Amino acid sequence: MVFLSYLISGISLGSVYAMIALGYTMVYGIAKMLNFAHGDVIMVGGYVSLIAMTSWGLPVWAAVVVAMVACTVLGVVIEGLAYRPLRSAPSLAVLITAIGVSYFLQNSAQLIFSPNPKSYPVIINGSLSLFGGKLTISYISLVTFLVCVIIMIALTLFTSRSKMGKAMRAVSEDKGAAQLMGINVNRTISMTFAIGSALAAVAGVFLCSSYTTLMPTTGSMPGIKAFTAAVFGGIGSIPGAFLGGLLLGIIEAMAKAYISTNISNAIVFAVLIVVLLVRPAGLLGKYVPEKV
Amino acid sequence: MSKLKSIKKTTLVDFATYxxxxxxxIIVNTLKxxxxxxxxxxGQLIPICCYVVMAISLNLTVGVLGELSLGHAGFMSVGAFSGIIAAMSLQTVIPSPVLRxxxxxxxxxxxxxxxxVIIGIPVLRLRGDYLAIVTLAFGEIIKEVINCLIVGVDSNGLHVIFNAFGSKSVSDLNLLEGGVMIIKGAQGATGVKAISTFTVGFILIMITxxxxxxLIRSRSxxxxxxxxxxxxxxxxxxxxxTKYKLMAFVISSALAGAAGALYGLNxxxxxxxxxxxxxxxxxxVYVVLGGLGNIWGSIISAVILTxxxxxxxxxxxxRMLIYAIVLILVMLATNSPQIKNLVEKIIPRRKKGEEADEEAA
Structure with a gap:
C-alpha cells in the first residue's frame, strides 16, 4: 500500500513533467532548437492563473484558459521576435538567445511580482479513499494524470491526422522540401510554439498547485527535468515524452521514498545517463543511421 | 616588415593574445x-581570472572539439572542493600560502x-544534444553528491563521510582535538582561508x-x-x-578544475x-559571444561580461534584465542575416578591405 501511494505521487509528478516535456519535444522536433525559455513560460502561466484566480476571482477552469491564452501569445511573440531572425543561424546562437529570453522572463517576473514566493491555492480539494482508507488518491493527482493522457492522445491525433499536424511533421523532416511543397514554414513553427506554450500554461497550473508556492525561478528546475524527460523518452517523439516524463516522476518519487531525499535528483540523472548509454536515441526515439 | 609577413597569421594572433x-x-596590477x-x-579580479580560464577551457570543448557541454561548472566544482580539501589539510605542513x-x-x-575521464569515456560516444544533456546531468549529480559530503581533517589524516541519508552530522567525524572541519554537507565549505592571489590567477591564465x-596548433x-x-x-x-575527443575533453575539464580551485580558495x-x-x-555564454574556437574572443567576453x-x-x-536584453540583441545582431545585410549596406568597405588583404597575403 505504501508502495502504491508512492507510485501514485510519482505518476502525478511525472504527469506534470510529461506535460512540459510534450511542449519541449514538439518545439525540438520541429524547430530543432532547445528552448530553454520553456520552463519560464510555465512560471508565467503560473502567475497569470494566480492573478486570474485571486485578483479577478475567476473559477479554476477560466483561470486555466486565461493562462493558456496569455502563454500562447507570449510563445508566439518570443518566437517571432527572438527566434525567427535566427532561423538560419548556428544552433548555439539560438540556444544562447533562448537563455537570454529565459533570463529576461525570470527577471521581468522578479520586477513585477517580487522575488518572494507567493502561495498558490490547491485547485482541486478532496481525495478518493480505497481499500477501506488504506490507500488515498487525491483528486488532483487523478485530474493531472487524466489531463496529461488526454493532451498526449490529442497531440498524437493532431500531428498524425490534421493538415497542420502533417505540415509540422513535414517541416521537422525537411524544411526546404516542405517549403517547396507550399507549406508556410514560419507559420508552422509559430503554431508549434503556440501549442507548446499553451501546454506549458496548463503544466504551470498543475505544477504550482502541487508545490503550493510560486516564485520567478519556479519553472527552471522542472524545465530542466522535463527536458531530461523528453531526451529520456526520445526527443521529438510525443509518446516518448509522455513515457519519459512519467518514468522520471516515478523514479524521483521512489528515490525520495526508498533511498534518500538528498540525492534523489542525482539518482534521476544517473538513470538518465545509463539509459542514454544503452539506447543513445532515448526509449522511443528513432535511431537514424547516417548516410555517407 | 617582410619578416613579419612570413610568420603565419595564426602565430601572430596567438602572440597578440599572449x-x-x-x-x-601589468596595467591592472599597477592600478591596483x-x-x-x-x-x-x-574583489572581482580573481573571479575574472577564473572565468577567463573557464571560458578558454570550455572553448576547447565547444569551439574546437565542437561538442556542446552544459556541465562545465561541474568540473569547476570538483576542482574547487578538492582544492579546498588539499589546501586546508596541508595548512600545518606547508606554511607558505602561495605554495599551498x-x-x-x-x-x-x-x-x-x-x-x-569517467564522464568522457562512455559519453563521448553520444552526439550533439545528447552529449549536452549528459553533461548537464553530470553537473547536477556532482552538485548533490558534494552536498552530501562531510569532510574534516585532524592529525590522523582526512575523515570523509558520505551523508546520503541525511542521518549523519558533523560530530560523526570523530575529529581529534585540533581537527578542522572542511566541508559540512549542504552548508558547503566554511572557514576556508582565502589564499588566492591575482598574480597566481594571471599565471594560471598564461599556462592555460x-x-x-x-594544442590547437599541434597535430593533435x-x-x-x-x-x-x-x-x-x-x-x-x-x-x-575516441582518443582525440577524450584528449580535448579531459584537458578542458582539468583546466576547469584548476580554475575551480583558484575560485574556491578566493x-x-x-x-x-x-x-x-x-x-x-x-x-x-562567454564562449559563444566571444566566438566559437576564438580564444582571445573568449577572454574578452569573459572579462566584459563579468x-x-x-x-x-x-x-x-x-541590471539582470538589461543583461538579458543585451544578450538577445548581441545574438540577433551577430547572427541575423537581415541585420548583417543592413550592416554591409551601411559599411560596404569592410568586406572589400578584407578581401584585398587576403589577396595580398
Missing part, C-alpha cells in the same frame, strides 16, 4: 597597487581530469593559454578540429575519434549550489 593578456595584467581601483572591482595554492590548483586539476593554443589539435568539421571524413583518414565559504546549471550556462553586471549595479533591480 601580449594582450600580459599588458592587461596605486589604489586607483574601486573595492568592488578589486599551487598544490591545491594541481590537485583540483587532477581530480577534475579524473572526473573528465600556452596549453590550449599549443588539427585532428580534433578535423573531427569537428567532418567526423566521417576524419575517421576515414585514420583519425582515432572565498572563506563556498556552497556546491554555486556551481549549478546557471554557472555552466554563464560560461557557455564586469558588466557589476558596472550596471547603479540600475539595481534592472
Amino acid at each position: 601580449i594582450g593578456v600580459i599588458i592587461a595584467f 597597487n596605486d589604489g586607483a581601483l574601486t573595492r568592488s572591482f578589486t 595554492l599551487i598544490i591545491a590548483i594541481i590537485v583540483g586539476a587532477f581530480f577534475a581530469a579524473i572526473a573528465g 593559454l600556452v596549453i590550449v593554443l599549443n 589539435g588539427r585532428a580534433i578540429m578535423a573531427l569537428r568539421d567532418n567526423r566521417i571524413a576524419a575517421e576515414s583518414v585514420g583519425i582515432n575519434i 572565498f572563506s565559504s563556498l556552497m556546491s549550489s554555486k556551481f549549478n546549471f546557471n554557472t555552466s550556462i554563464l560560461i557557455l 564586469i558588466l553586471p557589476e558596472a550596471l549595479r547603479g540600475f539595481e533591480d534592472y
